[in-house]
Amino acid sequence: MRKFTLFYIPVLFVFYFNDVMYSQIVISKPNLEFTQACASPSFNTYNVSFSFSPESELEASNQFIVELSDGLGSFSNATQVYISNAGVVTTSPVTFSFSVPTTTSGEAYRIRIKSTAPTSTSLSSNAFPAYFKLQDTPFSINNLLASGVYCSGGSYLLTIDNPGRSENDSPLQYSSLTFNWYKETSPTTSVFISEGNTLSVSEPGTFFAETNYGTCTSNSFSNRVTISEAASDSKSNISSSLGNPYCSTDGPTVLSAINANGYQWFKNGEAIEGATKQMLETNETAEYTVNIDLGSCMTSATINLDASQFSSSINLEDVNELDENESFLATVSTMTNDYEFSWFFNDVLIENATTNSYEVSEVGAYKVTVTQTVGCKSSTTYNFTAQSTFPSVEKIPNVISPNGDGANDTWIIPKAYANGTNTEVVIINAQGNIVLQTKNYQNNWPEKQIDFKDINPLYYYIITTANGKTKKGSITVLR
CATH class of the missing domain: 2.60.40.3880 (Immunoglobulin-like)
Structure with missing residues (x-):
């Protein structure tokens, strides 16, 4: 039997670690x-x-x-x-x-x-x-009409105005915005109805829209519109684009009725020919009515439109005589008290003169500017003059004696040709030179001392009235 001897040969396994370090935070x-x-x-x-x-x-x-x-x-x-x-x-x-x-x-x-x-x-x-919040101001729906009407079994469409009135910052200008519609449940509470740019209403109630800014508070909300079901005596509203009353000097206003199938407008009870659209442009004070066809029923609306005018007057003529040591009261009359007054003397503002009356005690040029502070916020200016009272003469004199005795010292002509009549007065000396030319003669010539020398000077006058009539003659100046 053969024997086997086992030999244990140690084997060395060497592992190489590539020690790569990674930064980390x-x-x-x-x-x-x-x-x-x-x-x-x-x-x-x-x-x-x-x-x-x-x-x-x-x-x-x-x-x-x-x-x-x-x-x-x-x-x-x-x-x-x-x-x-x-x-x-x-x-x-x-x-x-x-x-x-x-x-x-x-x-x-x-x-x-x-x-x-x-x-x-x-x-x-x-x-x-x-x-x-791209848009964060109130906006209008339903052309700012406060009401809408639908027929039984029908509906009324509420829409966000775009652009609406000139002052309306319509949120429809911003394509990324969305909107939520609500129905009032009390003066201070409401319930969500739906999303979208429009709302079809088929039940009575008061509705409004808000731009969808979620839990962020916002001023981007609409006016309230009360919707009702049409009855035999149902009425809706008419809105005026410039308000009511409105300032007719701002141009015509646009009357708007609710959304419907057809319209017929009336002025003071008379049908307006061709006025069969939702809107009517006018600049006249009157009672306007519109019959509104809702399809399966009718309704109507009426507005007493007041086209307010700037209304004032002054109690003076353009030229007013003022006796020495006397005065007169200039008074502006207005329909209401909603006016401001600024008085001027020779183009200088008179301090503390802010009422509708001013006591005139000096000769000169005056004006008053009247400004309406509500409604038609416009103004007008009245100009007038105060002049010394001229002695009354019937004929044009041909002799004066400027010797300082207080009698006949200046050339005094009839009032028909004096200051304020737009009459041209020309005085020419014997050599043909013009010594005076004016359309505002004050009965004050000569203002300077005349050199008599050895004879009484002779002058010539030409008076031309506003309508082109002429008078000519001579003036002898005596010592």
């Missing part, structure tokens, strides 16, 4: 310094803070990125709302400020932080509502 869950992001064109800044560790592992090229999820919290198409400059952030903790995109709209957004060198991603933040 840990970023904490972001801490939001806000509970909701209700952004607008005037405010869009929000803060988020986080920490990371270890600081020594950051590389010089590192950037931190703030990512925003979609409105459901998903980061599959995340938006980068902040990126730090390379190598700037080196210590922890960190606070960044960011802005949300103008398309932001949802209740469950989240934030997360990423680093680039080394690469790392934080957990996502708590969810928060976020909306960018």
Whole structure:
């Protein structure tokens, strides 16, 4: 029998480990310094803070990125709302400020932080509502009509006006916005009805729309409209685009009826030929009525339209005589007390003269500006003059004696040719030179001393009235 001897030969297995070290940091869950992001064109800044560790592992090229999820919290198409400059952030903790995109709209957004060198991603933040309020002012529906009517078994369509009146900032201008419709359950409460740009109403009630900004408070809401089922005596409303009363100097106003199949407008009970559309343009004060065809029933609406006019007057003529040491009262009359008054003397504002009357005691040029403060916010100006009372003469004199005795010192002509009559007065000396030419003669020539020399000077006058009639003659100046 053969014997076998076993030999144990130690075999050395040598393992080589390639010791490669990877840099790594840990970023904490972001801490939001806000509970909701209700952004607008005037405010869009929000803060988020986080920490990371270890600081020594950051590389010089590192950037931190703030990512925003979609409105459901998903980061599959995340938006980068902040990126730090390379190598700037080196210590922890960190606070960044960011802005949300103008398309932001949802209740469950989240934030997360990423680093680039080394690469790392934080957990996502708590969810928060976020909306960018592109439009945040009241808007109109139903052409600002307060009511609407539907036939039994039918419905009435409420729509957001676009653009509506000139002052209406219609939210339909912003394609990304959505809208919620509500029905009032009390003066202070309401219930959600549906979403959309329109609402078909088939039950009585008061309805309104709001731009959908979720839990963010907003001023983007509509007027209320009360809807009723048509009855034999049912009425609706007519709106005036410029209000009622309105200022006719601003142009015509547009009267609007509710949505319907057909219309016939009346003015003071008389049918207006061709006025068969939903809107009627007018600039006249009157009672307007419209018969409205709702399809299977009829209704009507009436408005007493007041086309207010600027109405005032003054109790003076353009030219008014003022006796020496006397005065007269200038008074502006208006229909209401909603006016302001500014008085001027020789184009200088008279301080503290702010009522509708002013006592005139000086010769000169006056004016008063009257401004209506409500309704038709317009103004008008009245101009008038106060002049010294001229002595009454019937004929044009041909002799004067400017010797300072107070009698016949100046050439005084009839009032029909004096100041305020737009009559041209020309005085020419014997050499043919014009010494006076005016359309505002004050009965004051000569104002300067005349050199008599050896004879009594002779002058000639030409008076031309506003209607072109002429009178000519001579003036002898005696010592």
